[in-house]
Amino acid sequence: MHAGHDTHPAVQRSAPGLNERAFLRADAFILRNLGRNFTLADVAAAACISRFHFARQFRQRVGCSPMAYVMRLRLERAKEMLARGDQRIADTAAALGFYDQSHFTRTFRRATGVSPRAFSYECRHAGTTGATRILRLPDTAQANAHP
Structure with a gap:
């Protein structure tokens, strides 16, 4: 055996960072509480x-902070809700835990490049679900974040 090499097939190196079990618990909490205000300590x-x-x-x-991850999930959910076009933008903002419609609009525009109203209009009139427009995230967050 060479020093530093595991030759036993059952011995695998785990990915760096949070273990799978802790990540799944945190992710489940985030998804259950996406529309509520919660803290890093809660997660x-x-x-x-x-x-x-x-x-x-x-x-x-x-590849990003927990709260940046939460924001990414909120924006992904917002895109789904806006693509359906069955509720007001202010209601979408409130349902996803944004302070107000203005905060939601600024955050959404920064992430997607368009306003929520324009996004919703594009989806309804172009016949898409918004899947063609992606969020602007750092490369590491895009590659490593949970779908």
């Missing part, structure tokens, strides 16, 4: 890890 508690360790490990695994 860390759901993962059963201290807040500071969780934040560090989460960033290492996903």
Whole structure:
């Protein structure tokens, strides 16, 4: 055996960062509470890890902070809701935990390049679900984040 090499097939190196079980607990908490205001401490508690360790490990695994991940999921859900076009933009903003419609509009425009109203219009009149417009995320977050 060479030093530094595991030759046993059952021994596998895990991915850096948060382990799978803690990530799945955190992700489930986030998805269940997407429309509510919660803190990093709340998500860390759901993962059963201290807040500071969780934040560090989460960033290492996903490539962005936990709260940036939450925002990404909120914006993805907003795109789905806007594509359906069955509710007002203010209602979409409120349902996803944004402070108000103005905050939602600024955040959505920064992420997609268009306003929520224009996005909704494009989807309804172009016959798409918005899948062609992606969020502007750092390359590492785009590659490593949960779908």
